[in-house]
Amino acid sequence: xxxxRLARLPLARVKALVKADPDVTLASQEAVFVxxxxxxxxxETIAKDAYMYAQQGKRKTLQRKDLDNAIEAIDExxxxx
Amino acid sequence: MAERPEDLNLPNAVITRIIKEAxxxxxxISKEARSAISRAASVFxxxxxxxxNNFAMKGKRKTLNAADVLxxxxxxxFQRFLAPLKESLEVYRREQKGKKEARxxxxxxxxxxxxxxxxxxxxxxxxxxxxxxxxxDEEEVDN
Numbered sequence: 001x002x003x004x005r006l007a008r009l010p011l012a013r014v015k016a017l018v019k020a021d022p023d024v025t026l027a028s029q030e031a032v033f034v035x036x037x038x039x040x041x042x043x044e045t046i047a048k049d050a051y052m053y054a055q056q057g058k059r060k061t062l063q064r065k066d067l068d069n070a071i072e073a074i075d076e077x078x079x080x081x
Numbered sequence: 082m083a084e085r086p087e088d089l090n091l092p093n094a095v096i097t098r099i100i101k102e103a104x105x106x107x108x109x110i111s112k113e114a115r116s117a118i119s120r121a122a123s124v125f126x127x128x129x130x131x132x133x134n135n136f137a138m139k140g141k142r143k144t145l146n147a148a149d150v151l152x153x154x155x156x157x158x159f160q161r162f163l164a165p166l167k168e169s170l171e172v173y174r175r176e177q178k179g180k181k182e183a184r185x186x187x188x189x190x191x192x193x194x195x196x197x198x199x200x201x202x203x204x205x206x207x208x209x210x211x212x213x214x215x216x217x218d219e220e221e222v223d224n
Contacts, residue, residue: 028147066114
């Protein structure tokens, strides 16, 4: 997959989240774009990591507990705990 | 104006599509799992924003820029995102520049007189323009 010039997530929604932070004054359009793309990569990553647990359980359906296991096991997801 | 809780969620359809494309064919995802991922994604944005804002403040800037977001990714231990993000940003910038050139050409043709090239960009009819944004054409990404 080549670099996406468009984010699939709507930038306006991402921007709404950015603006929810009281410490943020302004965010450039580029910053919002990069955040949107980063979030998409994050979703891909966490889905794949959680899927490994589903596979261990010989399931073809990703379940909530797979997410929980991935979050507990993987350091980068500690901020979600 | 307070944001309603649902406004801070990301659209379910898009999240679902991204998940499905990341997983092998034939794999399903329960509603609860999808919901949990969507919430995690919102938390990710909030956390990354806060992190990026620290970098902006360190640089004594009031506007969060792309480099701040990239620095945040590194800080959050998502270094593997850096290369694809930089590539995406490159393509995005070229496209934004292309749009700007096209707008200038269109305006040039519309007027019979010569355009003043240094005039301020007027973005009223630009759908992608968001309020309070700063133009970042000269922005350099820290490598």
